[in-house]
Amino acid sequence: MPLDAKIPGGPIAGKWDRHLFELKLINPANKRKYDIIVVGTGLAGGSASATLAQLGYKVKTFCIQDSPRRAHSIAAQGGINAAKNYPNDGDSIWRLFYDTIKGGDFRSREANVYRLAQISNPIIDHCVAQGIPFARDYGGLLANRSFGGAQVSRTFYARGQTGQQLLLGAYSALSRQIADGNVQMFPRREMLDLVVVNGQARGIVVRNLINGQLERHAAHAVVLCTGGYGNVFFLSTNAMASNVTAAFRTYKKGAYFANPCFTQIHPTCVPVHGAYQSKLTLMSESLRNDGRVWVPKDPDDKRPSRQIPESERDYFLEEKYPSFGNLVPRDVASRNAKEQCDMGKGVGETGLAVYLDFADAIKRDTRAVIAKKYGNLFQMYEKITGEDPYERPMRIYPAVHYTMGGLWVDYNLMSTIDGLFVMGEANFSDHGANRLGASALMQGLADGYFIIPYTVGGYLAGAQFADVTPDHAAFKETENDAQSRLDKLLAINGKRTVDDIHKELSLILWDYCNMSRTNEDLEKARNLIQQLRAEFWENVTVPGSGKDFNQSLEKAGRVADFLEFAELMVLDALARQESCGGHFNEAYQTEAHEAKRDDENFCYVAAWEFAGKEKEPHVHKEPLVFENVELSQRSYK
Ligand SMILES: Cc1cc2nc3c(=O)[nH]c(=O)nc-3n(C[C@H](O)[C@H](O)[C@H](O)COP(=O)(O)OP(=O)(O)OC[C@H]3O[C@@H](n4cnc5c(N)ncnc54)[C@H](O)[C@@H]3O)c2cc1C
Numbered sequence: 001m002p003l004d005a006k007i008p009g010g011p012i013a014g015k016w017d018r019h020l021f022e023l024k025l026i027n028p029a030n031k032r033k034y035d036i037i038v039v040g041t042g043l044a045g046g047s048a049s050a051t052l053a054q055l056g057y058k059v060k061t062f063c064i065q066d067s068p069r070r071a072h073s074i075a076a077q078g079g080i081n082a083a084k085n086y087p088n089d090g091d092s093i094w095r096l097f098y099d100t101i102k103g104g105d106f107r108s109r110e111a112n113v114y115r116l117a118q119i120s121n122p123i124i125d126h127c128v129a130q131g132i133p134f135a136r137d138y139g140g141l142l143a144n145r146s147f148g149g150a151q152v153s154r155t156f157y158a159r160g161q162t163g164q165q166l167l168l169g170a171y172s173a174l175s176r177q178i179a180d181g182n183v184q185m186f187p188r189r190e191m192l193d194l195v196v197v198n199g200q201a202r203g204i205v206v207r208n209l210i211n212g213q214l215e216r217h218a219a220h221a222v223v224l225c226t227g228g229y230g231n232v233f234f235l236s237t238n239a240m241a242s243n244v245t246a247a248f249r250t251y252k253k254g255a256y257f258a259n260p261c262f263t264q265i266h267p268t269c270v271p272v273h274g275a276y277q278s279k280l281t282l283m284s285e286s287l288r289n290d291g292r293v294w295v296p297k298d299p300d301d302k303r304p305s306r307q308i309p310e311s312e313r314d315y316f317l318e319e320k321y322p323s324f325g326n327l328v329p330r331d332v333a334s335r336n337a338k339e340q341c342d343m344g345k346g347v348g349e350t351g352l353a354v355y356l357d358f359a360d361a362i363k364r365d366t367r368a369v370i371a372k373k374y375g376n377l378f379q380m381y382e383k384i385t386g387e388d389p390y391e392r393p394m395r396i397y398p399a400v401h402y403t404m405g406g407l408w409v410d411y412n413l414m415s416t417i418d419g420l421f422v423m424g425e426a427n428f429s430d431h432g433a434n435r436l437g438a439s440a441l442m443q444g445l446a447d448g449y450f451i452i453p454y455t456v457g458g459y460l461a462g463a464q465f466a467d468v469t470p471d472h473a474a475f476k477e478t479e480n481d482a483q484s485r486l487d488k489l490l491a492i493n494g495k496r497t498v499d500d501i502h503k504e505l506s507l508i509l510w511d512y513c514n515m516s517r518t519n520e521d522l523e524k525a526r527n528l529i530q531q532l533r534a535e536f537w538e539n540v541t542v543p544g545s546g547k548d549f550n551q552s553l554e555k556a557g558r559v560a561d562f563l564e565f566a567e568l569m570v571l572d573a574l575a576r577q578e579s580c581g582g583h584f585n586e587a588y589q590t591e592a593h594e595a596k597r598d599d600e601n602f603c604y605v606a607a608w609e610f611a612g613k614e615k616e617p618h619v620h621k622e623p624l625v626f627e628n629v630e631l632s633q634r635s636y637k
Contacts, residue, residue, distance in 0.1 A: 001055065001439060002096070002620075003256075003408070003416075003605075003607055003620050003621075003622040003624060004410065005109060005111075005184060005410045005411055006410040006411045006412060007109070007111040007411050008022070008111070008174075008411065011213075011588075012110060012111060012114045012627070012628050013114070013118075015111050015114070015115070015155065016114075016115045016118060017281065017426040019376075019411070020454055021459065022133070022453055023234040023455065023458035024457070024458050024461035025101075025457060025461065025620060026095070026457045026461050027125055028056055030054075031055055031056030031057050031063060031457075031465045032056050032057070033587055034038040034046055034053055034057050034058065034221070034460050035057070035058045035059075035060065035218070035219040035220055035381075035454065035471075036054070036057045036058070036059050036060070036203055036219055036220065036221050036222075036223060036348075037059075037060050037062070037203065037204055037219040037221070037223065038059060038060070038061045038062070038223045038225060038244075039051070039061075039062045039191045039204065039222070039223070039224050039225060039226055039246055040062070040063060040071065040224065040225030040226045040227060040426070040436065040601065041061060041063040041065075041068030041069070041071045041171075041174070041225075042071035042072055042073035042167070042225060042422070042424060042425075042444065043071075043073040043076075043163070043166055043167060043170055043424065043441055043444035043445050043448065044073075044225070044423040044424025044425070044444040044447050044448045045061065045063070045068075045071070045225030045423070045424070046068055046069075046071065046073075046167060046170035046173075046174050046427070046443075046447065046448065047170045047173070047445050047447075047448025048223055048225060048252070048423060048447070048448035048452050048453075049061040049174050049177065049183050049442070050170060050173035050176070050177050050183070050454045051175040051448060051449050051452070052223075052452070052453060052456065053174075053177035053180075053182035053183045054173075054177060054182070055342055056182075057182075057456075058182070058184075059177070059182060059183045059184070060183070060184045060186065060217055060219065061174070061183050061185050061186065062187075062189045062191060062204070062206060062217075062293075063186075063187055063188075063189070064189070064190050064209065064241045065187060065188070066187050066188055067187060068171055068174060068185065069167055069168065069171040069349045070215070070313065071167065071239075071355050072227055072238060072239035072241070072242050073163045073167045073441070073444065074163055074164045074167050075163055075164075075237075075239060075282075076162055076163020076164075076441055077160040077161065077163065077284035077286070077438060078147065078157060078160065078162060078284035078285050078286035079121070079145065079147065079154075079155035079156055079157035079162045079286060079437075079438045079441075080124075080127075080155065080156050080157070080162055080166065080438055080442050080445070081096065081120060081147065081154050081155055081436070081439050081441075081442045081461040082096075082120035082121050082123060082124045082154060082156060083095065083096040083120050083121060083148075083154060084121055084124060084142075084144075084154070084156075085115055085152075085154075085388050086141050086142060086144055087144050087152070087153045087295035088609075089152045089153060090151075090152055091152040091153075091154050093114075093117045093118055093120075093121075094117075095152065096117040096154065097113055097114045097116075097117040097119060097424055097629075098606060098629060099147065099149055099150050099436065099437060100113045100116065100117065100430065100431070100432075100436060100556065101113050101432070101626075101629050102149070102227065102629075102634055103329050103431075103432070103434055103435070103436040103439075103446065103581075104404070104430075104431050104432020104433055104435070104436075104581060105260075105331075105432055105434055105580040105581035105595060105597060105634055106261070106432065106580070106597065106599070106603070106624070106626065106629075106631050106632075106634075107430060107432035107433040107580050107581060107603075107624065108429070108430055108432030108623075108624070109411075109429070109430075109604070109605075109624060110625070110626060110627065110628055110629065111411060111421045111429050112411065112429050113430050114628075115446075115451075116430050116439075116442065116446050117442060119450045119451070119518065120442050120446070122450060123140070123442060123445045123449065123450070124156055126443075126445075126449055126488065127166060127169055127437035129207040130169035130172065130173065131167075131404070131628070132158065132165050132166060132169045132293065133158050133165055134136035134156050134157065134158055134165075134300055135156075135157050135159065137160060137251075139446075139630065142156055143156075144156060144157075144287055144375075145193050145247050145289050146289050146327055146328055147285055147286065147327065147436065147437035147438045148285055148288065148324075148327045148328060148329045148436060148437045149324070149327070149328070149329035149389055149436045149437070149636070150335065150436065151323070151324070151378075155286070155437070155438040157286065159373070159374075159375070159376055160284055160286070160374060160376045160377040160380075161325075161376060162377075162441065163441060165369065166441060166596065167428045167622075170445075170448070172205065172390075176396065181543065182592060186206070186217075186301060186393040188208065188209040188210050189206040189207065189208055189215070189412075189536075190206060190207045190209055190245070190554060190557075191204045191205070191206050191226070191245070191246045191249075192205050192206060192207055192214070192245070192249065192557070193205045193250075193253070193481065193482050194222060194246075194249065194250045194253045194417070194420065194478075195216070195218070195472075195474050195475050195478045196253050196254065196417060196474065197466065197468050197472060197474045198466055198546065199269060199417070199418055200417070200418045200419045200463065200465070201221065201222040201250075201417050201419040201420035202219065202220070202222075202414055202468045202472075202474070203217050203219055203468070203470065204216075204217055204222060204491065205219040205254075205475070205479050205482050206476045207482070207486075207554075209543075209549065209554060210549055211369060211547070211548065212545070212546050212547040212548050212549070214479050214482055214483060215476075216470035216475045217470065218468055218469055218470050218472070218475070220433075220460055220465055221419040221420075221421065221456055221459060222417065222419065222420050222421070222424050222461060223421045223422075223423060223452060223456070224246055224247065224407065224415075224420065224421070224423070224448075225420045225422075225423045225424045225426060225444075225448070226243075226245075226246040226247060226426045227242050227424065227425045227426055228242060228244070228245075228403035228406070229244035229247070229260075229403050229405075229406075229562075229565065230242060230400045230401060230402060230403050230540055231243060231244075231245070231558075231562070232244060232262065232505070232506075232509065232520050232565060232569070233307070233400040233506050233560045234499075234502045234503050234506030234508060235272065235277060235278075235279070235280050235399065235400065235506060235510075236279075236280060236399065236400035236401065237266060237269060237279070237280050237281065237282040237399055237400070237401045238400075238401075238503050240278065240317065242561060243558040243561070243562075244558070244561050245557060245558050245561045247406065247407050247422070248546070248561045248564065248565050249424050249561070250415070250417065250420060251405065251407065251608075251610050252610045253417065253424070254416060254417050254606060254609075254610070255296045255408070255415040255416050255417050255420055256408040256416045256456070256609050256620060257405070257407060257408065257409070257568060257607070257608045258405060258406060258407065258413070258428035258605050258606065258607045258608070259405040259408070259428050259433070259572065259605060260289055260404075260405040260410035260565070260568050260569045260572045260608065260624075261405065261570070261572035261573035261576060262403070262404035262428075262431075262432075262433050262434075262581065262582055262583055263399075263400065263402075263403050263404070263405070263569070264331070264401050264402040264403065264404060264406045264434065264582050265284070265330070265331070265398045265399065265400055265401065265514065265515050265572075265581055265582065266282060266283070266330055266334065266336045266398060266399055266401035266402070267293075267333035267334040267337055267396070267398050268281050268283045268285060268287060268288065268333075268356060268394075268396040268398075268420065269281060269283060269369075269396060269397060269398065269399035269401070270283060270349065270381065270384050270385060270395075270396065270397075271350065271353045271362070271395060271396065271397035272350075272352070272397070272399075273385075278360075278499075280399040280400070281381075281384055281403065282399070282573055283356065283377055283380075283381060283394060283396055284377055285327075285330070285372075285437040285438075286373075286374070286437075286579065287331075287356060287358075287374060287377060287394075287542055287556055288326040288327050288356070289327070290358060290365070290370065290373070290374075290511065291326065291357060291358050291361065291393075291394070292315055292317070292318070292326060292354055292356070292357045292358075292359035292360060292361075292508060293315065293316070293317050293318075293326050293333070293337070293354055293357075293396075294314055294315045294354065294355050294357060294393075295316065295340045295345040295346065295347060295354050296308050296312060296313060296314070296345060296346075297312050297313065297314045297345075298312065298349070299343065299344035299345045302432070304392075305357070305392055306391050306392065307365045310575060314340070316336055316340055317333060317336060317566075320336065320637070321636045321637050322637065323636060324526075324636040324637075327437060328408075328636045329434055329437075329636070330401075330434065330435075330436075330437065330582075331433075331434040331581050331582045331595070332517075332594070332636060333398075334398035335471055335514055335515055335516065335584060335593075336352045337396075337397065338356055338398060338515050338516070339593070341354070341397070346397075347395060348395045348545055352397050353395035353396060353397045354395070354396060354397070355393035355394070355395060355396075356393055356395075356396045357392070357393035357394075358370060358389060358393070358394075359393070363388065364608055367390055370390070371390075371583070372500045398515060400553065402425065402435055403425060403441060404428065404431045404432065404433060404435055404581070405428050405429065405569075405572070406425065406427040406428040406429070406584065407422040407426060408427075408428055408607040408622075409421070409422050409427045409428070409429055411428070411615075412458065412459065413427065413447060413451055413452060413453035413455055414449075414455070414459060415427075416607075416609075417566065418459075418463065419459060419463065421452060421455070421456060421459075423444070423447035423448060423451075423452060424440075424443065424447055424448070425440060425442040425444070427447075428528045429443070429490050430444060430579060431442050431443070432580075432582040433581025433583055434580075434581030434582050439584070454487070456457070459475040463476055483546075484516075485557070485560075486546045486557070487516050487546065488554060489536075489540070489542050489557065490542050490545065490546055490553065492537065492538065492539070492540050492542065493540070493541060493542050494538060494539030494540050494541055495541060496535070496539050496540055496541065497540075497541060497552075498542065498552060498555045498556045498559050499555070501532060501535070501536050501540060501559060501563075502555075502559045502562065503560060504532055504629070505529065505532055505559070505563060505566055506583040508525050508529060508532070508566070509525065509566060509569070511525075511567060512525035512570075513525050513566075513570055514523055514530075515582075515584060516584045516585075516586050517573055517583070517584060517585050517586065518585065518586050518587065519574065519577075519585070519587065521552055522570050522573050522574045523574070524568045526567060526570045526571070526574070527568075528532045529566050529567045529570065530567065532563060533563040533567075536559070536560065536563055537560075538555060542556045557634050568608060568617065571608075571616075571617070572606055572608065572619075573585070575601070575606060575619060576595065576602055576606065576623050577598070577601075578597050578601070578602045579595035579596050579597065580597045580600035580602070581594055581595065583595075590633065594633070594634070594635075595634070597631075599631050601622050603623065603626075603631070604621040604623050604624055605621070605622040605624065606619050606620075607619070607620045607622060
């Protein structure tokens with residue numbers, strides 16, 4: 001199928017308005033005739049459910065957690081971008097658009113990114129109206145701080161808990177719709193598959209995680225908001241339940257998967273400190289507003305940080321990138337930290353860490369001011385490491401954090417399956433090969449509050465629907481498949497735990513498909529993943545039964561998908577013979593060791609189509625056309 005992104009014509013600034021006018025509408029009284037399923041209750045799913053229900057659609061919403069407000073979005077710390085230009089420092093919609101395109105290393109769609117920048121401002125108004133307690137400056141205006149890849153301050157924040165506050169806003173709106181009977185909420189459900197009838201997404205099969213029952217739910221459209229797949233690496237900053245299952249199983253039903261190799265390794269995380277760890281903790285990028293990153297100049301210098309004089313420190317980001325300094329984008333900061341550690345200049349017991357130092361900021365602004373801005377992050381750091389970051393620098397190292405790849409969607413956020421929409425981190429849409437800090441919350445809320453309410457209506461108004469109920473043969477078949485898969489997992493009865501195999505997968509990906517990649521390593525990874533997948537299906541052990549609460553079974557299903565998906569990531573990385581953003585192939589770098597793109601051959605979105613079990617998937621290429629921004633070598637110097 002040729003990929004049609006359905007980008008509206010006309011000048012970029014008018015495309016969205018024009019599209020809004022051209023989209024078909026549904027009469028308010030008719031909206032209640034349509035059922036919409038929303039899977040996921042993070043910022044994307046929570047905002048979409050509330051807004052669609054408010055419009056009058058009948059919404060059914062599903063999530064894994066016991067409450068919608070425990071979605072992974074709650075963990076977001078640093079802030080949300082918008083081009084309000086409150087600090088009067090030169091920001092504009094155009095600048096946010098440009099920074100995002102450049103930050104993504106020119107691998108995202110201009111039209112989508114421009115729309116995102118336009119919508120960023122109403123998001124803030126909407127959230128303020130909901131009562132989100134954004135930080136304010138002395139005069140009462142909303143305060144802003146800076147994030148990576150920008151020279152203006154455009155990030156709105158609520159201390160280090162912005163995601164929590166925004167999610168509480170979306171959750172409140174959702175709760176109101178639940179109370180009014182417009183949303184039926186199904187917590188503790190895991191979507192196991194999509195039901196497709198006549199080429200249209202018409203429902204889902206879920207497992208009730210408390211009693212193990214499989215359930216069928218029919219609708220006229222399905223909206224996936226199931227988050228990112230960073231946990232393929234086992235250790236990541238994502239919530240434990242984050243997974244690729246819903247997205248991957250819809251991929252197997254015909255939705256294309258775009259740019260799976262575009263993963264983001266965040267530069268400032270608490271380093272790994274033991275073999276029994278199950279999660280990594282982010283130290284928000286906002287800390288780089290005041291924290292200075294450094295390592296000792298001499299690799300043999302093992303003195304405590306405070307005994308190393310200024311002249312013997314290497315502030316490598318400030319030196320190499322004087323314009324952006326410590327606030328270079330994440331891919332650049334991570335690669336540089338790794339490079340320092342590879343040269344033997346890493347600090348701490350493992351040598352896999354660099355310092356993030358607040359001494360100068362505390363001296364300049366006082367401890368009280370720093371505590372006001374970052375107090376909860378400092379407390380978190382101290383609880384984990386036992387070290388006081390007011391007294392000694394934090395030790396930080398890059399960790400898996402976000403995934404730019406996801407299901408391919410057009411301008412309407414619809415996948416290659418009619419009626420299957422994908423939003424938030426689960427889609428590939430706006431961040432290209434590297435996401436800028438504070439732009440994920442912006443995208444999730446743009447998708448949920450401001451885009452899907454219109455585009456889903458356009459689809460429903462123009463589509464024909466057969467009568468489909470959960471008794472339809474397609475539902476039966478999908479449920480049978482899901483049940484057989486669960487039975488198969490329970491019957492293996494091998495010797496290795498799911499976590500054990502997942503950890504081995506994580507090492508393969510971390511060693512061979514990480515911040516920098518080589519073709520040789522990627523080939524090696526592919527072989528190892530295939531072997532590990534075979535071992536999983538022969539030797540995994542899943543205790544308990546399928547008729548009950550069984551977290552081992554849940555995990556087994558997710559890890560089985562990760563084992564297939566990981567190969568797709570590696571394949572995508574192998575196919576993209578260039579470096580861009582988070583995808584750094586060592587064979588393609590500039591003299592200054594920066595990512596070197598090949599615009600002539602790779603200026604496209606790679607969208608993968610499932611071709612059958614153990615068969616090589618087909619790649620489709622959506623060319624990226626730049627009419628408003630000139631393609632150039634990214635520079636933050
Ligand atoms: C520690 C941390 C800090 C961050 N800080 C920031 C920040 O400051 N600014 C910023 O812009 N971004 C930040 N991000 C990124 C941002 O938080 C995420 O990209 C964003 O919240 C994702 O939202 P989402 O709605 O797409 O998905 P999520 O919030 O991940 O929600 C996914 C939902 O899908 C459900 N789900 C998943 N699979 C299934 C299934 N099979 N069946 C049923 N339900 C399912 C889950 O239960 C959940 O409800 C941060 C990320 C992390 C990890």
